[in-house]
Amino acid sequence: MRRLWSLMPQGGSLPEDIWRNRHRFLCGLTWFHAAIITIVGPVLGYSWELSLDAPFRDRTVAHTILEGLIVAIFAAAASWKGRSRTFRATAVGFGLMSSSAILVHLSGGYIELHFHFFVMLAFLALYQDWIPYLLSIVYVAIHHGVVGVLEPSDVYNHPAAINAPWTWAGIHAFFVLWASVGSIMAWRFSEKNLAERKQAEEEIRKLNAELEERVIERTSQLETANKELQAFSYSVAHDLIAPLRSIDGFNQAVLEDYGDKLDTQAKDYLMRARGATQRMGQLIDDLLSLFRLTRTEMCPEKVNLSELAQSIAAELRHTLPDRVVRFVIAEGLSVNGDRGLLRMALENLLGNAWKFTAKKPCATIEFGAKGDNGMRTYFVRDDGAGFDMAYVGKLFAPFQRLHGATEFQGTGIGLATVQRIICRHGGRVWAEGEVERGATFYFTI
């Protein structure tokens, strides 16, 4: 029994939008029946007799108008917006069942008009609601039981039924019930589908909510980390620089004020100490500017990389006018990006090329691009000192250097800066090189 019960649909669980669509259709169907029944009289040429009892006699226009009016009252009740779904669906049920009964009656009990009950019950199952459906079945039962027994010729048109209305009411009831079983099964499957859909939607909503929460959490962690980084770099900027300045300053003071009492070696030691503090100052500055890179806001615009490269090349030439360096810079290479940051990246790449070709009597530095606009790869190539590909992994890490400080100067922050800038533009940077045969740095944006 419990199992059977669990097979039953729950009823009344249609989402509002689906219910409203179906109701609109069924309401229209009821109004349609009211209209059809009303015009049966005039169309079939019934008597236009107007008397007090005319509406209650068959084959008068007044009679079909009265019957159409009954259906219209149900249709109006169904259209009443202020009432509950159950009330409005039940009104449709009564309207449609009344239509069936009236059509059977108007036909003089033709069995074919009884089909109308089945069709209307099938339509009513669309509400997927127990109360309107059951009340409509009760309506049919009462109609067949009461009218069929009192006025059998209004319901049936053959002698067997007219003589045994109870038996035929039972036969009709049997078929009505079986038709209902079919409808209810269909209704249950639809309910299951809806429930699954609802559950899936609920799951998606929950997953989205979880995701959102995680994003918020991560963002706040990131913000905290950023704030710490900011506090750290602020403190470095102020507090780490000051002692360095003292060391350098007092060394210089000793050199200036007591220089005549010191021998060459003592002076050399002091000079080394000063060199070291200044290098450390440079390192701190570079580190801070690397931090700053990740913090500053980007303002993207169209940037002509070729022009940038030309102007950087001119500046580099200006620093050492005697060097023989041939710059080969491709024309018209433009990208969307932050002008200041991209300039910094190119300055570093071209500056490196300039630096690492310093020992060549005649060097070539090239800036160009490969591939089409969709996947364009830019490159900066030189024929200088190059590097061993075995160390390529260390190239972009901050403060990693592949050359000794005496060989080439630098703090090892340039390529880390380039990588950060390219990364912030959603691109990638990589390098190829060979010792003493030059290096090529590629990047995409």
Added chain:
Amino acid sequence: MKDKVILLVEDNPDDEALTLRALKKSNIANKVVVAHDGVEALDYLFATGAYAGSATSDLPQIIFLDLKLPKVDGLEVLRRVRADKRTKLLPVVILTSSKEEQDIISGYSLGANSYIRKPVDFEKFAESARQLGLYWLVLNESPPRSYGSA
């Protein structure tokens, strides 16, 4: 030039000594009053606290202001200097270790006349001090003394 006082607001004794030395090396012989924190600087300027009783019209020619200071920090000193009508036109040069963007922007927003970063390299520092002295004490035409004290 002797009557023109420089107010140096600096908490770090090393930086104080180096700045004084740099000024001396640049032949800037003006009297330098050193305040070691923000409160002392404000007391000197407004003749309150330890400086109560001195004349407020004895304003310095220029303030060299460090940003990171105990008690009241440099930006707050600057804000108070600019808020008071007696001192609002006083030239203030921020002289600090940091070149963090936020410091520079806040400094100028609050009305600093100049922002100088103290470099690690002493020679550069001395050169900055020399140029500062030359510019603010010799070349620059200060706002009239009478202004505000009326």
